[in-house]
Amino acid sequence: MAPVGGFAVIGAGSDFKGKITVSVLITCIVAASSGLIFGYDIGISGGVTTMVPFLQKFFPSILRKAAEAKTNMYCVYDSQVLTSFTSSLYIAGLAASLVASRLATTLGRKNTMVLGGCTFLVGAAINGGAANIAMLILGRILLGFGVGFTNQATPVYLSEVAPPRWRGAFNTGFQFFIGIGVVAANCINYGTAKHSWGWRLSLGLAIVPAAIMTIGALLISDTPSSLVERGKLAQAKKSLAKVRGKGTDVEPELADLIKSCEIAKAANQEPFVTIFERQYRPHLVMAVAIPFFQQVTGINIIAFYAPVLFQSVGFGSDSALIASIILGVVNLGSILVSTFVVDRYGRRFLFILGGIQMFVCQVAVACVLEATTGVSGTKHISKSYAILVLVLMCIYAAGFGWSWGPLSWLIPSEIFPMKIRPTGQSISVAVNFATTFVLSQTFLTMLCHFKFGTFLFYAGWIAVMTIFVTFFLPETKGIPLDSMYTVWEQHWYWCRFVQKQPSQNLYDGN
Numbered sequence: 292m293a294p295v296g297g298f299a300v301i302g303a304g305s306d307f308k309g310k311i312t313v314s315v316l317i318t319c320i321v322a323a324s325s326g327l328i329f330g331y332d333i334g335i336s337g338g339v340t341t342m343v344p345f346l347q348k349f350f351p352s353i354l355r356k357a358a359e360a361k362t363n364m365y366c367v368y369d370s371q372v373l374t375s376f377t378s379s380l381y382i383a384g385l386a387a388s389l390v391a392s393r394l395a396t397t398l399g400r401k402n403t404m405v406l407g408g409c410t411f412l413v414g415a416a417i418n419g420g421a422a423n424i425a426m427l428i429l430g431r432i433l434l435g436f437g438v439g440f441t442n443q444a445t446p447v448y449l450s451e452v453a454p455p456r457w458r459g460a461f462n463t464g465f466q467f468f469i470g471i472g473v474v475a476a477n478c479i480n481y482g483t484a485k486h487s488w489g490w491r492l493s494l495g496l497a498i499v500p501a502a503i504m505t506i507g508a509l510l511i512s513d514t515p516s517s518l519v520e521r522g523k524l525a526q527a528k529k530s531l532a533k534v535r536g537k538g539t540d541v542e543p544e545l546a547d548l549i550k551s552c553e554i555a556k557a558a559n560q561e562p563f564v565t566i567f568e569r570q571y572r573p574h575l576v577m578a579v580a581i582p583f584f585q586q587v588t589g590i591n592i593i594a595f596y597a598p599v600l601f602q603s604v605g606f607g608s609d610s611a612l613i614a615s616i617i618l619g620v621v622n623l624g625s626i627l628v629s630t631f632v633v634d635r636y637g638r639r640f641l642f643i644l645g646g647i648q649m650f651v652c653q654v655a656v657a658c659v660l661e662a663t664t665g666v667s668g669t670k671h672i673s674k675s676y677a678i679l680v681l682v683l684m685c686i687y688a689a690g691f692g693w694s695w696g697p698l699s700w701l702i703p704s705e706i707f708p709m710k711i712r713p714t715g716q717s718i719s720v721a722v723n724f725a726t727t728f729v730l731s732q733t734f735l736t737m738l739c740h741f742k743f744g745t746f747l748f749y750a751g752w753i754a755v756m757t758i759f760v761t762f763f764l765p766e767t768k769g770i771p772l773d774s775m776y777t778v779w780e781q782h783w784y785w786c787r788f789v790q791k792q793p794s795q796n797l798y799d800g801n
Contacts, residue, residue, distance in 0.1 A: 310454060310535075310536065311454060311457060312534060312535065312536040314533050314534050314536070315452060315453070315454070315461075315534045317511075318452055318511050318512070318534065319449055319452060319453060319461045319464055320464060321507040321508070321510065321511050322404070322445055322448045322449055322452070322464075322465075322507075322508070322511060323445065323449060323461075323464030323465045323467065323468050324468050324500075324503060324504045324507050325404050325407070325408070325441040325442075325444075325445040325465070325468070325504045325508065326441075326445065326464075326465045326466065326467070326468030326469040326470075326471075326472065327468050327469075327471060327472040327475075327500035327503060327504055328407075328408065328411045328434075328437060328438060328441060328472065328497065328500050328501050328504060329438050329441070329442060329469050329472065330468060330469035330470060330471060330472020330473045330474075330475075330476070330500075331472035331473070331475060331476045331497055331500045332380065332434055332438065332472075332476075332497065333469070333472070333473050333476070334472060334473035334474065334475070334476025334477045334480070334615075334619065335476040335479070335480060335493050335494065335497065336376075336377045337377075337615065338476065338477060338479075338480025338481075338484070338493065338612060338615065339480065339490045339493050339494060340373060340376070340377070341484075341611065341612075342480075342483075342484055342489055342490045342493075344486075344487045344488070344489065344490060345490035349376075349423075349424055349427065350372060350373050353373065372424065373735070374731060374732050374733075374734070374735055374736075375428065375732070376424075376427055376428065376431065377431075377731050378727075378728050378731040378732040379428050379431040379432055379435065380431045380432070380434050380435035380438065381435060381724045381725075381727045381728035381731060382435065382724070382725075382728045383431070383432040383433070383434075383435025383436050383439065384435040384436070384438045384439035384442070384720070384724040385435075385439070385721050385724035385725050385728065386435075386436075386439070387407075387435060387436040387437075387438075387439025387440055387443075388439040388440075388442065388443045388717050388720035388721045388723075388724060389717055389718075389721050390439075391403055391407075391439060391440045391443035391444060391713075391717055391720070392443065392562070392563075392713040392714045392716070392717035393713075394406065394440065394444075395443060395444050395447065395517075395713040395716075395717075396520065396562075396713050397521070399513040399514075399517045399518070399521060400444045400445075400447055400448040400451070400513055400514055400517050401444075401448070401508055401511060401512070401513040401514075401517075402513070403440050403441075403443065403444035404440070404441050404444045404445060404448070404504070404505075404508040405505055405508045405509055406440050407436070407437045407438065407439070407440030407441035407442075407444070408437065408441065408501050408502075408504050408505030408508060409437075409501075409505055410433055410434075410436045410437035410440065411433070411434055411436075411437025411438065411441075411497070411501040412437070412497075412498050412501035412502060412505065413433050414429075414430045414431065414432070414433025414434035414435075414436075414437060414497075415430070415434065415494065415495060415496075415497035415498040415501055416430075416495065416498060417429055417430035417433065418430030418431065418434070418494040418495065418497070419491050419492070419494045419495020419496075419497075419498075420491070420495070421491075421494070430494075434497070435724075437501070439720065439724065441504070442720045442723070443713070443716050443717050443720045444716075445465050446462060446465055446700040446701065446703070446704035446716060447704050447712055447713060447716050448514055449461050449462045449464065449465060449704065450462055450701070450704040450705045450772065451514040451515075451516050451517070451772070452514050452534060455769055455770065455771045455772070456634060456769055457634055458634070458701075458705060458769075459633035459634045459638065459698075459701055459768065460630045460631070460633060460634050462697065462700060462701040462704065462705075463626060463629050463630045463633060463697035463698075463701065464630070465697070465700050466626050466629075466692075466696045466697035466700060467623070467626045467627065467630065467697070469696075470619065470622050470623040470626050470692070470696075471623065472500055473619045473622070473623075474616065474619035474620055474623055475500075476493070477612065477615045477616040477619050478616055479492070479493050479496060480493055480612055480615075481609070481612040481613065481616060484609070484612060512526070512529075512530040512533065513526075513530065514530070515527045515528075515530045515531040515534070515545070515548060516548060516552075516709060518530055519545075519548045519549055519552045520552055520555075520709070524545075524549070527545065527548065528541060528545055531544060531545055531548075547773075551709055551773060552709065554710075555708070555709050555710030556710075562710065562711045562713070562714035563714055565710065565711050565714075566711045566714050566715060566718070569788055570788060570789050570790045571707075571711065572785075572788045573779050573782070573785035573788055573789065574706050574707050574711075574715060574779075575715070575718070576763075577702060577703065577706055577764070578703045578706075578707075578715045578716075578718045578719040578722070579718065579719075579722050580756075580759065581698075581699050581702050581703055581719065582699055582703070582719050582720070582722045582723035582726065583722050583723075583726050584695065584699075584752070584755075584756035584759070585695045585696075585699035585723065586723060586726035586727050586730055587726065587730070587749065587752035587753075587756070588649055588691055588695050588749060588752070588753055588756070589653070589730075589746075589749035589752075590688070590691045590695070590696070593618075593684065593687075593688075601614040601615065601677070601680075601681070614681050617681065617685065618681070618684055618685055618688050619688075621685040621688050621689050621692070622688040622689065622691065622692040622696070623692070624689070624692070625688070625689040625690070625691070625692025625693045625696075626692045626693065626696060626697055628692070628693045629641060629692065629693035629694070629696070629697050629698070630697075632693070633697070633698070633701075633768075634768060634769065637766045637768040638698050638701070638702065638764070638766060638767055638768060639760060639761075639764055639766050641693055641694045641698060642694050642695065642698060642757070642760040642764065643757055643760060643761060644690075644693075644694065645690040645691060645693055645694020645695055646690075646694065646695070646753055646754075646756060646757030646760065647690075647757060648686065648687070648689070648690030648694075649687050649690040649691060649694075649695075649750075649753050650750050650753040650754055650757065652683045652684070652686050652687035652690065653687060653746045653747070653749050653750035653753060654746070654747065654750045655683050656680055656683045656684065656687070656743075656746045657743045657744065657745075657746040657747045657750070658743075659676060659679055659680055659683070660672075660680070660742070660743035660746070661743045663676045664742075664743070695756075699723075702764070702767065703715060703716055703719035704716055704719075705767055705772060705775065706767065706775055708773075708775075708776070709772075709773075762784070763782075763784060763785075765778035765779065765781070765782045765785070766778065776789060
């Protein structure tokens, strides 16, 4: 079955072998650029919250706390108002992602991305001109709605357009652009940190990635499966011919798309009800577990608060921002590694390898901090040990970058049949935001009370998720979306839940 198809669990299988065309390449790159706005926000938030002019205007209590003698290094930035600034985006994103499933079905994947970009742009403008905390929070909420819409629509778009053989590589593009956004934001923070108006520029420049992805989304066509789903068959045929390339007979694939769509519509059931049926239990478990586990690796929390974290362990203000940039660049490079190997070695291999790597690094960071700062956290950490922490965090970021980073967007977007794919992706994104909200709201308090034990907390979760993947996640490499049900039928545990489908030949990826 072609990757753009409308893929239902029921129906005859097909073996349309999509190829990489210039159109597919450009379309996927433009769509993946939606990750810029999420990445920029992740990177900008932590840097801005260490800028003295920003803290003087909105959070002066933090500066007073930092000036106190013998302040516990873990507790300087423990402020619920400050964490509300960061985490308010994620509660808004949670709400938006649940609405986005209906938007992606009725308006299409492309239009949902455009709506997300426009909403994010307005939020960025409000944040750049913020005069009080209320404006800051309002801007963050609008940013959250923008990110919620794009994070729901983009991974589904990429999985529906990319050829099955290279679906993993194309889908990692979303995480790659998130990484670019993080690095760009860290560089901007470094350049603006010395100026009294620097925080305004950092927050306001979020309009740039928003404008880039919005204009880009306007220029690409929607996925053929989305167009068929909305009854736009002529446009679907045109879009399919464009991504398949000249000389390709798209009629059989289009017919299969229409048939799958008709089967999905014949069920005539609310998707949020359908997804809770027993036969979709494996899909639902993955849609909840994968994004939850991605966040309890601790990566986004460390990305949010990297400058704060590095200042806490002995770096100066400038050095902390540089350390954050280094961390982002390492993460970006590792995502490229994932792009080249995910469709060769498979998803499970990278999940397990990355999990082991992250676990070792988190435990090592905890040991270094315990040995150098003591349980009280009042001892000063030497520069050499601070650099060791940075090195360990870079190895940790690399492990995340080629495993849980890109794959956590890929898996939920490729495992669901067409009729519940937008709903499944919405649930996945909502869980991601809900978990991020809780962690971002509690991280600085946890750092204050758990101290180095915070890293052991994340290490424990990484061990759990690696074991989970080993036993419960089937390999989805190279399998067409409409044949994905076979991986559940053949799985030692999930086979007891799914309904047996008629046998068919699978695309072997060769």
